[in-house]
Amino acid sequence: MFQGVLTKMQTEFKSPVDYYLVFADSFVHVNSFLEKKVHITRTGSQCLSCSQPNEIFRQGFCKSCFFETPSAGEWIMKPELSKAHLGIEDRDLAYEQKVQLQPHIVYFAVSSGLKVGVTRDTQVPTRWIDQGAHQALPIVEVPNRYLAGITELALKAYFNDKTNWRIMLQNKGEALDLVAERAACIAKLPTEVQPYVVQDPPLSIDFPVARFPEKVKSLNLVKTPEYSGVLTGIKGQYWIFEDDTVWNVRGHEGQVVDLSCS
Template identity: 55%
Template sequence: MQYQGVLKKMKTENGDEIQYYLDMNTDFINMNQLLNKEISISFIKYECLNCHLEKEIYRQGFCKSCFFDIPNAADWIMRPELSQAHLGIEDRDLAYEKSVQLKPHIVYLANSSNVKVGVTRKGQVPTRWIDQGAHEAIEIVEVPNRYLAGITEVALKEHVGDKTNWRKMLKNDIEDENLVEWREKLKQYIPDEAKEYFIENNSETNLNFPVHKYPVKPKSLNLIKTQKFTGKLVGIKGQYLIFEDETVFNVRSNEGLVVSIDI
């Protein structure tokens, strides 16, 4: 069976085991059902997720001109402390920026390769944690806008990491941490503007990924260079497909590639 479509990050559904779905335009593939099966992925062409033209992808699934123009690729996406919609100040499109920035946001701790701090919209919990491959996470602060979440993250990352080591995460070379203790330890560093939003009483969320075999030495697949890859799928973690030969493929970092998948 063959499917074809433009890659977008896999949709997820949390449960006893996380379920992964790949949207291939006219079909949804439940990727969990492909575990222990051999699949082939072939690169066909590029397709920008915004303008849908066949243009080389620059970042985040967008061509270069779209990346520097559209509001959902602006700097405040990656650096929430730059958000200004709460002041009525436009970056690229104030209506869009208000629709995203002025919603409740969560500052959280997640443990994927190590304990890290991050920011996400409240409605993206636990999706954001799943995408990062975190096996445990906890909310620290719930604030009414993205700016407050951003300045809180900036303050806390002086005392805890804010990056994931993808190799360590995929190897499952991780230790369980007491995130409640981490939350209490970091409380003192929350900026004054956000202190009232500290979450006093909550517990960790634990996440179970569908992985049958973790790689010892994961090697990243460059599909554009390789053009086609065939292998047995043995796990899915974060946005990575893990194959038996220890090749790993990051679906999210390849958004905007039109591929065919043969099962």
């Protein structure tokens, strides 16, 4: 039996990807649960910022932490709002300088269809694995989050920036020529990021999935605190079960669970 507060699964880029759930005093190699019956019980919640047993509002944080903690600032979801490069504080300038003033990439990923996204260099390929992308390719590598944000904003006029998670989980994404897509999008980039175009090759990611679901039924442990089922795959931050139930682990950050396998 494993017990603890859920955070997103940690991954190792192997073929297929290795997944781990890390708790305070133990960890689970999730791949070892494949083809086995897994029991999940939600027993409570614990905010990832204040550690209080509060109801989780978003991203593993209780409502007051979500609106106060520097790690949930609006510039996280909207990188173009980053202001640390101007010395302007949002919630905590030292934190924002540390996170925003480092190399970021803008990339293409294919998880459902082609999408554009932003991440820190240090999060490659973790970010792509978390999205369930089977192909990905960097477009530009820029020195801060603001430049990545305005690049993404310019490309959003032409490309999607969301993953359709149902299609991603059903493995219905297409195979695309990402190198050709990158060459074709360069003229659409803001002038100030043109010097930062990279030539890295595309990356393919292989997920441990024996059977993709035909329909997709989403498990919400806040509404239904107990579930048992045979795990048939792991893709992105989702567990896929034999009965077409899918469980978004990242969507349950801050929930406290008991986990076992038989």
